[in-house]
Amino acid sequence: MKHDAVPDFCEYRVGWRAWKPMEPHYLCAMNGNFIWTPKRIVQADKEPTMTNTHGVWAFTTLFDLRRMGYDTSGNILGRVAFWGTVVHHETGLRAEFAYPLELYVDRSENKRLGYRSSSHDELWERALRIGAEYNVPVKLLVPSEEETIALQKLEAARIEEERLRMLAMVEHRKQAQKDREAKRRAIARAALDFAKKHGFKM
């Protein structure tokens, strides 16, 4: 479907995605159900609309991608061109057509799993092979000082969120235990009252 309005910019839109590298040299969607074929336009199974969930999707900014935890070690990140029908969301977009523009291997120190070294070098080698296959440049993603500070804050917020979640779980378990004990005591009291009332000996 072509919308009636004349497009405001005759240029594709750009978003950020993450993929799992797949042997020998493919980009695989994060949910593992689709390999982006090299040198072929990726088309959504159905045209995206404001009300459906179809479309090839991405985050608007790298920061949003990181904020949602898609920068996990082992992933390849990338800037992607989108065109056709494009639905813009609060922090991302869904589009009818897509193709990667650039691939990135993240050198951020702020990895959730906390490792790099040899696995990082291996990922870089794989990314280079994948980039050649898709005809796209591969770059190292080195966050600026400002981004590093923002990422550290983000990681601290993640840790705090996890701590609060654990605390809430412990509190919930304690409360559930208390409720079980109270219920047990109430049943015992009721049984005792019943026994007294009917002259049973306990």
Add this chain to the structure above:
Amino acid sequence: MAVIGEPQRIEYVEPLELPPPLRELPIEAPVSTPDEQEVPA
């Protein structure tokens, strides 16, 4: 679609030319994706 928030607006984008990686390649039929539901990170 909680991962990228709520939909805000829709547009049709018709670029004048294909993205740089595809420009010098022979054009083949697009490859269709399955519906990309949001996925856990």
